[in-house]
Amino acid sequence: MNLSHREILETVEMVQTLNLDVRTVTLGLSLLDCAQGDSGELKERVRAKILRHAGGLVAAVRSVERTLGVPVANVRLSLTPVALIAGDLDEDGILELAAAVDLAAAEVGLDFVGGFGALVAKGTTPADERVIRSLPRVLAETRHVCGAVVAASTAAGVNVEVVRSLGPILLDAAHRTRDAGGVACAKLVVFANAVEDNPFMAGAFHGPSEPEACIHVGVSGPGVVLGALRRHPAASIPELADIIKRCAFQITRAGELVGERVARALKVPVGIVDLSLAPTSARGDSVGEILMEMGLDRLGTHGTTAALAILNDAVKRGGAMATDRVGGLSGAFIPVSEDAAMAQAAAAGDLTLEKLEAMTAVCSVGLDMIAVPGDTDAATLSAIMLDELCIGMVQGKTTGIRIIPVPGARVGTWVSFGGLLGQAPVMAVRPGSARALLTRGGRIPAPLVALHN
Amino acid sequence: MAEGGHERAVVTVLGEDRIGIIAAVSAQLASRRVNIMDISQTTVGGIFSMVMWVDLAAMTVPLDAMVQEMEELGQRLGLIIQMRHMAIFAAMHRLDREEP
Numbered sequence: 001m002n003l004s005h006r007e008i009l010e011t012v013e014m015v016q017t018l019n020l021d022v023r024t025v026t027l028g029l030s031l032l033d034c035a036q037g038d039s040g041e042l043k044e045r046v047r048a049k050i051l052r053h054a055g056g057l058v059a060a061v062r063s064v065e066r067t068l069g070v071p072v073a074n075v076r077l078s079l080t081p082v083a084l085i086a087g088d089l090d091e092d093g094i095l096e097l098a099a100a101v102d103l104a105a106a107e108v109g110l111d112f113v114g115g116f117g118a119l120v121a122k123g124t125t126p127a128d129e130r131v132i133r134s135l136p137r138v139l140a141e142t143r144h145v146c147g148a149v150v151a152a153s154t155a156a157g158v159n160v161e162v163v164r165s166l167g168p169i170l171l172d173a174a175h176r177t178r179d180a181g182g183v184a185c186a187k188l189v190v191f192a193n194a195v196e197d198n199p200f201m202a203g204a205f206h207g208p209s210e211p212e213a214c215i216h217v218g219v220s221g222p223g224v225v226l227g228a229l230r231r232h233p234a235a236s237i238p239e240l241a242d243i244i245k246r247c248a249f250q251i252t253r254a255g256e257l258v259g260e261r262v263a264r265a266l267k268v269p270v271g272i273v274d275l276s277l278a279p280t281s282a283r284g285d286s287v288g289e290i291l292m293e294m295g296l297d298r299l300g301t302h303g304t305t306a307a308l309a310i311l312n313d314a315v316k317r318g319g320a321m322a323t324d325r326v327g328g329l330s331g332a333f334i335p336v337s338e339d340a341a342m343a344q345a346a347a348a349g350d351l352t353l354e355k356l357e358a359m360t361a362v363c364s365v366g367l368d369m370i371a372v373p374g375d376t377d378a379a380t381l382s383a384i385m386l387d388e389l390c391i392g393m394v395q396g397k398t399t400g401i402r403i404i405p406v407p408g409a410r411v412g413t414w415v416s417f418g419g420l421l422g423q424a425p426v427m428a429v430r431p432g433s434a435r436a437l438l439t440r441g442g443r444i445p446a447p448l449v450a451l452h453n
Numbered sequence: 454m455a456e457g458g459h460e461r462a463v464v465t466v467l468g469e470d471r472i473g474i475i476a477a478v479s480a481q482l483a484s485r486r487v488n489i490m491d492i493s494q495t496t497v498g499g500i501f502s503m504v505m506w507v508d509l510a511a512m513t514v515p516l517d518a519m520v521q522e523m524e525e526l527g528q529r530l531g532l533i534i535q536m537r538h539m540a541i542f543a544a545m546h547r548l549d550r551e552e553p
Contacts, residue, residue, distance in 0.1 A: 003463075003539075005493040007546045008504045012465050012535060066517040069537035253544040321548075 011250075012069075019223035019285040020251065021071040022258050023278045025061050026114075026199035026216045028078045028206040028271055029053050035085035042089065043100040050077065050104040050113075053213055053268075058109040060265040068261065070254050073220065073280070073420065077105060078204035079115030081148070083131040094134040095141065102142035110144060112187075114204030117148035121192075122156040122443070132162065135169055139184035140176035146202035152192035152389040154396045158444035163385050166190055167378030171405055174374060178407035181415040185404040186337075186369065190385050192392030192399045197272045197327045203400050214271035215263040218328060219255035219319075220278045221247065223285040225311075229293045240294060241314040248275065248318025256323045272327025275319030276364060277311070279339035281422035287311070287332050288341025299341055300351035308332060309362040329398055331364025337417055337424035338369050347412070347425040353384070354430075361391055366399035371415050371426045374407035381405060383434035394447050460509045461490070461539040462516065464523060468532035470501035478505065478534065481526050485519055486511040501532075506539075 014020035034045040058075050065072045079101070086094055098116055105113045116138055118128040135147050149166065152158040174182030189203035196207020199216035225247045229235075232243055256273045263270040279287045288299045291307045312332045320326055334356065336342045345351035353370065360366045366388050372381075385401045392399030406415045409426045416423040466478060475492070482489060487507050494503040512519060520536045527534030544550055 003542050003546055005495065005502075005504045008463055008465060008542055009502060011537075011542055011545055012467070016533070063517045066520050067538045068541040069520070069535055070541060250545040253550075254541060257540055257544045 014224050014250070015069060015071065018227045019280070019282055020221050020254065021073050022217055022255050023220035023276070024074040024076050024199050024201070024218040025072050025258065025262055026076040026078050026204055026218065027054055027057050027268075028197065028210055028214050028216055030206055030210065030212050031080040031085050032208065035087060039087040039089050039093070042085065042087065043097045046097065047100045047104045050101065051108065054108045054110065056266060060262050064258055064261040064265065068258060070258055072258060074111040075109070076199065076201060076204065077110050077113045078199065078206045078216070079113060080208065081119055081205050082116050083118035083125065083128045084208060086127045086131055089127075089130065091130055091134040091137070094131055095137050098138040098142050098145050102145050105144040112146055112201040113144050114146045114148060114201050115206060116145050117150070117205060119150045120159050120162050121150055121153040122159065124159070124162060132165065132169065135188060136172035136176055136184065139173050139187045146187040146204070148189050148191060148194060148203045148205050150191045150194040151385070152393050154193055154393050154450045155446055157446040158192070158386065158389050158393055160386065160438065160443060161441055163190070163382050163389065164438045164441070166385060167380070167382035170381050170403065171378050174405045174407050181371075181409070181417055182374065182404045182406045183417050183421070186402065186417050186421050189400040189402045190389070192389040193397060194400070195328055195398055199272070199274050199328055200276065200278065202402060210271070211269060213268045215259050215266065215268055216271040216274065216328065217255045217259035218274040218276055218278060219251050220276070220280070221251035222277045222279045222287050222290055224251055225277065226284060226286070226290050226293055229290065237310065241310055244311060244314035245318035248315045249322045252319040252322035256325065270325060273319070273323045273325050274328025275315060275326055275330040276328065277315055277332040279333060279335065280420060281338055281340045281343070283340060286339045286341040287334055288339050288345060292341065298348070298350045299345035300355050304355065305358050305362055308334070308359050312363045329364040333365055333368065334359055334363060335369035335402075336427070337371065337422040338420060339422070343422065343424045346427055347414070353427055357387060357391070360388065360399055361395060364398065366392065367401045367403060369421065369424065370403045371406045371409070371424045372403060372429050373411060373426055374405050374409050376405045376429055377433060379433055379435040379438055380429055382438055384429065386434070386438070390444065393444070394449065396449060462507050462509055462536055463539055463542060464505040464507060464534065464536045466501065466503040466527070466532055466534050468501055468530075470496050470499055474501060474530070474532065475503065477526065477530060478503075481522065482507060485522070486513050487519065
């Protein structure tokens with residue numbers, strides 16, 4: 001195979017100056033077998049299983065990133081949703097289990113562990129209810145543990161009872177971490193149509209239809225796309241799409257290779273490659289900057305949704321050509337605090353919650369890493385979730401909500417969540433209330449589009 | 454992770470041009486029995502860029518250790534020296550993923 005000097009240097013430049021990295025290598029691990037036996041011993045079984053399977057994960061990742069020369073930003077673990085194995089554990093027992101998982105994660109050097117949550121789109125079990133009620137303490141009192149609550153799907157509709165309960169839970173979690181901007185809420189995602197093989201946090205969990213263990217990869221690389229677009233300022237829209245597609249191909253291939261090598265070292269199968277453009281708050285590593293480079297003078301202005309739709313589709317095309325292991329969320333991410341340009345646009349008032357909601361109709365996730373005032377009414381938080389879940393339900397796509405009511409903060413105050421979570425200004429919510437709608441309770445029926453058969 | 458067989462890697466050197474760069478890099482590679490198969494170099498505006506295609510069949514250390522040695526050599530010489538397994542370039546630049 002003849003690779004040219006220019007091609008070699010192109011890859012080097014992507015890593016060296018355009019922030020190409022693999023955002024996450026995530027080990028998906030089933031805990032279903034841990035559920036058998038005395039639930040008092042559950043945490044010992046879970047802890048032992050994590051140490052057994054993830055003990056060599058970080059060393060394997062570090063070796064692969066060194067030999068391939070592609071940095072891996074995070075090493076993570078996604079677990080079976082804890083409600084499926086919690087049995088008759090009470091809330092204190094669930095908290096103890098979370099603490100044991102947190103400790104095991106620290107011991108093996110992981111950045112995050114996902115899966116403290118429940119699959120409740122259609123209804124709840126007593127275990128689901130206990131896990132959801134335990135979330136504020138679990139998220140506030142552990143360091144690495146993340147939660148996901150799947151409250152809606154196209155097939156089942158929206159579980160409004162659960163959504164109504166999540167508003168107060170967010171406020172409680174925020175209050176318990178009030179000295180850190182309410183950061184516990186940054187570790188919880190509420191989903192419609194969640195995928196079972198998502199490697200990205202905070203919403204990763206190892207779904208019940210997944211294998212015993214596998215290695216997922218979430219790629220990154222907004223900087224690479226931005227760099228390529230800057231070299232072609234006069235490109236037409238089809239040419240833009242083509243440039244993005246080529247970048248996505250290369251980024252995906254890099255991620256897939258990293259995943260294959262780590263999986264080989266650990267002797268587990270490769271799971272999926274998530275074709276996502278995941279930004280960081282580093283300058284130039286921004287999805288917002290890509291959208292502006294495409295031709296917006298202000299991020300959030302009319303036309304922003306169109307630019308995002310072009311970007312998102314081109315990313316998928318390139319990634320799907322690169323690998324047959326497409327999975328996870330696969331698309332462009334638009335987290336506000338994790339993307340410097342998005343956060344700036346929010347601070348300038350160019351990007352509002354309403355515009356973000358519209359953008360989520362054409363890209364991979366949802367309302368992500370959005371700070372709102374700490375005195376936002378619980379019903380309003382639930383209603384924000386309800387709107388976003390309905391977009392996912394009706395569009396037949398994944399949507400997630402990760403929203404942080406920042407204690408004591410007013411609109412415009414900047415909040416820092418630390419590390420990859422970045423910083424963001426507190427954004428305004430709409431006046432008024434949907435409390436009466438929420439208190440009607442029950443479920444939003446599955447939409448007509450669910451009746452495929 | 455031991456590397457061997459027909460595995461290949463690419464060494465890239467970027468920095469200010471001066472006498473002895475190739476000699477220093479080649480000597481380090483030779484000391485670990487890494488065989489240089491091809492070299493391409495250019496100098497644009499005083500910035501030296503070199504690509505070396507190397508064979509790892511007889512290499513006496515694991516690749517991750519070798520990568521680190523080359524980076525440290527770069528630091529001593531005031532250059533950016535990197536070494537990567539050939540597979541990453543093949544994966545990113547060719548539809549066909551077969552490693553050379």
